[in-house]
Amino acid sequence: MVDHDGTRAGREVADSFVRSGYFDLVVHGNDVRVLDPLFDAGRIQAALVIPATYGADLAAHRATTLQFVLDGSDSQTATTILGYARQVVASVSPRVRTGTRDAAVAPVPLVWYNPDLSSARFLVPGLLAFILMVTSVIATALAVVREKERGTMESLRATPLVAFELLIGKTLPYLLLASGAATGALVIARLLFDVHVRGSLFWLAAVTLLFLAVSLGWGILVSTVAETQQVAFQLGLLSSMLPTFILSGFIFPISSMPPALQVITHVVPARYFLVALREIILKGAGPEVWWNQAVGLLIYGVAVLGLATIRTVRSL
Secondary structure, eight states: OEESSOSHHHHHHHHHHHHTSSOOOOOOBSOGGGHHHHHHTTSOSEEEEEOTTHHHHHHTTOOOEEEEEEETTSHHHHHHHHHHHHHHHHHHOOEEEETTEEEEOEEEEEEESOTTOOHHHHHHHHHHHHHHHHHHHHHHHHHHHHHHHHTHHHHGGGSOOOHHHHHHHHHHHHHHHHHHHHHHHHHHHHHHHOOOOOSOHHHHHHHHHHHHHHHHHHHHHHHHHOSSHHHHHHHHHHHHHHHHHHHSSSSSOGGGSOHHHHHHGGGOHHHHHHHHHHIIIIIOOOHHHHHHHHHHHHHHHHHHHHHHHHHHHHHO
16 A cells, blocks of 8 residues: 555555455555566555545545556456455445535546556457467477387487487477467567567577476376387376466456465466566566576476486386
């Protein structure tokens, strides 16, 4: 909350929001500049700004407003929060006489990052993560298993190749293809849905390559378990599509999930990638904001690629 008024009336409004059970008071200040780092870091999703004349307007029985700043990068959550805010204000705002009719104190929304609350801007980063995860895992798994069925993998035992070199050879073509697909998806999003990349293209490419390394490693891991292309396809689809669609925050906000599911989402790599994507594409944030998501992807990638290498060594 940013309180420019500093009167008892402003404090009563803040207390009403907290008592509603829909909101938590994270920061109480008197300067709107404090909001930028809080929104960028995802620490808050909304902010109540009380104007300097709020208490005086109420005392003089004049109509007044409350500004409500929203994080529009998640359009669904922002719409829900705005509904709650209007509900709280309607339940506690005094009726004041202005001329010949009553007027209520009402919130005035100010939406950041996605002013028109476009669902396309919310869904495009998630759709990009979904497409890259599913196609990378399935394509890599099918390619390796296809060679196992043809007996090509058996002939590799007579070569001086080590497991890591084999992994590089199998994943590099699909890494290039997936990178091209990601670039094409961003161009289409720009042309059709007017979704701009507000952040650094360098950092966007870096975090995308990190996510692709995880996805391709997962595809290799699936191929070490499956013996046929049909099994590889089913395992790849089951282990990539459903978790990414349901547990990454693509469609359903993680904060709205039951606590047990929120814990499970930490093993879904798309969760980390999606947060970083939205921070870069919609907010223009730098790595100082989403570095923890990149670290999560890095740890996941090391674990998956390490396990895939070990299993590949055993299969050769």
